[in-house]
Each structure stands twice: as structure tokens, then as C-alpha cells.
Amino acid sequence: MKIAITGQKGFIGKHLIRKLESSKQYNLSYFDRKIHNLFHVDLLKSFVSQKDIIIHLAGLAGIHGNTPSGKFLTVNTLATSNLLEAVKQDGKKNCLFLLASSSQVYAHTAYEKYYKETDVTEPNNVFGLSKLLAEQILLHYTNQKVVKGMILRMSNIYGTDAKPYYNSVIATFQDQVKTHQPLKIFNNGKDVRDYICIDDVVTAIEQSLQLKPITYEILNISTRRGASLSEIVQIITSIQKNVQVEYMQSKSSFINNKYYLLCDNSKARKMLDWRPKISLEEGIHNLFS
Numbered sequence: 231m232k233i234a235i236t237g238q239k240g241f242i243g244k245h246l247i248r249k250l251e252s253s254k255q256y257n258l259s260y261f262d263r264k265i266h267n268l269f270h271v272d273l274l275k276s277f278v279s280q281k282d283i284i285i286h287l288a289g290l291a292g293i294h295g296n297t298p299s300g301k302f303l304t305v306n307t308l309a310t311s312n313l314l315e316a317v318k319q320d321g322k323k324n325c326l327f328l329l330a331s332s333s334q335v336y337a338h339t340a341y342e343k344y345y346k347e348t349d350v351t352e353p354n355n356v357f358g359l360s361k362l363l364a365e366q367i368l369l370h371y372t373n374q375k376v377v378k379g380m381i382l383r384m385s386n387i388y389g390t391d392a393k394p395y396y397n398s399v400i401a402t403f404q405d406q407v408k409t410h411q412p413l414k415i416f417n418n419g420k421d422v423r424d425y426i427c428i429d430d431v432v433t434a435i436e437q438s439l440q441l442k443p444i445t446y447e448i449l450n451i452s453t454r455r456g457a458s459l460s461e462i463v464q465i466i467t468s469i470q471k472n473v474q475v476e477y478m479q480s481k482s483s484f485i486n487n488k489y490y491l492l493c494d495n496s497k498a499r500k501m502l503d504w505r506p507k508i509s510l511e512e513g514i515h516n517l518f519s
Contacts, residue, residue, distance in 0.1 A: 233439075234277055236261040236268070236313070237287030241392050242330060246287070246432045253436075261288065268309035274316035283326045283439060284377075286313060291397040292357060299356040306360035307367065314371045327377040328438060329368050333385045333424065333452065333493050334358030340487060342422070342456065344494040347383070347448040365448075372446045379446030380438050385453065385493055388513060389428030399459065400425065403466055404517060412476040419460030419477070420488040424452045427508040437502040450493035453506045465511055469518045 233250070237243045238260045250256050259277070267273040268288065278284055290297070290305040310329065317325065336345045337352035353359040365381050372379040392401035403413050434451045441447060467473050499505050508516075 231255065231283065231439075232257045232259070232281045233283040233285060234259050234261070234281040235285045235287065237289065237330075240287060241291075241389075241397055242387065242428065242431065242435075243287045244391050245389070245428050246285070246435055249432045249436060268312055269304075271312050271315045271319065274313055275320035278313065278317045278321040278325075280322055281325055282322065283328065284313070284317065284321075285328045285330075285435070286310060287330045289330065290357075290360075291393075302356045302360040303363070306357070307363040310364040311367045314367060314377065318371065318374070318376045321377075324375065324378055326380060326439070326441075326443075327368060327371070328380040328382065328435070329364060331365055331381050331383045332358060332361045333383050333450065333491060335362040335365065335383060336491065336493070338489040338491050340489060342490050342492065344454060344492045345450065346494045347450055347497055369446060378443050380441065380443060381446065381448040382435065382438065382451050383448065383493065384431060384451045385424035385426045387426055387428050387431050388517070390517070392428070400462065400514065400517065403462070407466070407470050407473055407518065412474040413463055413466065414476050414478050415459050415463065416478050417459075417488075419458055419463060422456040422458045422488065422490045422492065424455065424492050425457055425462070425510055425513075426451065426453050426506055427513040430506040430508055433507075434498060434502055434504050437504050441501065447501065449498040449501065450495050451498055452493040452495045453510070454493070454495045455510065456490060456492045457510055462510070462514065465514045466518055469515060 233256050238247050266277045335351045335358050338354050351362050368379045371377050388398045388400035392398035394401040394405035
């Protein structure tokens with residue numbers, strides 16, 4: 231099975247590569263910036279040619295106040311479109327195209343709601359919008375019978391190799407502990423989200439490679455357990471005893487309001503014969519102890 235992977239040097243990519251290489255079942259090829267370019271279709275044709283599966287992990291993560299909105303749309307949306315166009319022009323017909331998407335395609339709620347894949351998508355930020363547009367472009371190409379689509383809407387991922395101040399609040403807390411800074415908490419730590427360990431994520435990705443969707447499938451990759459930042463801090467301070475906590479004023483429109491962003495994972499559990507195995511307590515303990 232020939233698999234092409236973008237973003238292999240990123241957080242998810244590093245872990246996925248180790249897992250896929252250790253299985254020795256796959257013929258893997260990686261995106262090479264010296265040869266390929268996500269913003270030039272012609273320079274992607276050799277990357278996608280004759281591949282059975284394309285795993286698209288590359289993208290701009292998170293929500294960064296100093297990042298222009300257009301950059302999210304360029305890196306996350308346009309790059310996906312170019313990759314799919316290269317498949318259309320020079321790829322293997324009906325190959326599997328796996329897109330790493332995000333739970334941020336759903337709206338934040340003021341109450342506890344677990345989103346299903348069929349629920350309305352309504353991103354609260356440009357990052358989520360850029361991922362949703364990438365999904366819609368993929369669906370367009372599945373309708374044209376260019377590829378089979380696999381969209382994985384991933385919750386907040388944490389684990390080793392996560393980048394602090396970029397794609398994981400838990401990684402940010404790790405850095406703050408390591409550099410003897412207080413843990414900085416916004417909105418009184420009330421916001422509730424789903425946090426999933428990278429090991430469980432890469433297992434879900436590998437399991438999804440075995441599926442053969444008729445056109446496309448969308449799966450939430452989550453734990454179906456909500457946790458607030460305050461709960462995470464409590465776990466950390468039970469391990470690291472002398473850590474201080476500093477509460478910061480948020481610029482978010484959700485300031486002073488508790489919000490939730492949670493996903494139901496029952497479809498992924500059924501279709502992938504998968505379930506997250508690492509609890510939040512165990513995952514944080516592994517990182518901080």
C-alpha cells in the first residue's frame with residue numbers, strides 16, 4: 231500500500247510516522263519541500279502519483295492573535311485544494327484522501343453539547359473556517375469521483391512533541407512549569423473542551439486507513455469527556471507541588487461566560503473498532519512526572 235504524507239515533521243506527523251514505519255506494512259513517501267510545493271499544482275504531481283492513500287496533515291494550527299486571517303485560508307484551505315487538483319490531474323483514481331480536520335468546525339456552546347458529525351458546522355474563528363472550507367473542497371472532489379474522502383475532526387491533542395504556545399495548552403503549561411513560570415489561565419479556567427492523547431489519535435488514523443468509504447466519511451476523534459482548564463491545572467499541581475497559577479483577562483467574546491466544545495465519538499468507535507485508551511489523568515501524569 232503506497233501512502234504519501236504531508237506534515238510528517240509536525241506534531242501529529244512525527245508520531246504517525248513512527249507508528250506506520252514500525253508496522254512495516256506500508257510503502258511510505260513524504261512531502262519534500264525541495265521538490266514539492268503545496269501552492270503549485272504541477273509540483274505536487276510526483277508526490278501524489280500512483281499513491282493508494284494520501285494523508286494530509288500539513289497546516290497552520292491553532293488560533294494566533296498575530297496571524298493574518300488570510301494565512302489560515304492559504305495554508306489550510308488553498309493547499310488542500312491544490313493537493314486534490316494534483317490528484318485529479320495525475321493521481322490514482324479513487325485513492326483515499328485523509329484530511330486532518332478539527333473540532334473547531336463546530337460552534338462553541340454555552341451548555342454541554344456533544345456534537346455529532348451530522349450536526350451543523352458553524353466555526354467561531356478563522357482557523358475553524360479554514361478547516362471547514364478544506365473539508366468542503368474535499369467533498370467536491372469526492373463528488374467528482376476523483377478521491378474517496380476521510381475527514382477526521384480531531385479534538386485538542388496533547389502529548390510529547392507538542393509545541394507550546396502553538397498547538398497545545400498542555401504543552402504550554404509544560405513549558406511554563408519547566409521555566410518556573412506561573413500557569414496562565416484565561417476566563418477563570420471555566421471553559422470546557424475535549425483533550426485527547428496523541429497516541430490515541432495516531433491509532434485512530436491508522437485504523438481509518440483500513441476503511442473503504444463509498445464516497446466519504448467524517449469522524450470525530452475525541453474522548454467524549456470534557457475537562458476545564460481548572461481541572462487540568464488541578465491534575466498538574468497534584469504532580470508538581472510548587473506551581474503557581476495566574477488568572478489572565480481574556481480578549482475572547484466568551485469572557486466571563488463558560489463555553490463548551492465537545493464531540494461525540496460513537497461513530498468512530500463503531501467504524502474503526504477504536505476507543506481512546508489514555509485518560510486525561512494518565513496522559514498528564516506521563517508528561518509531568
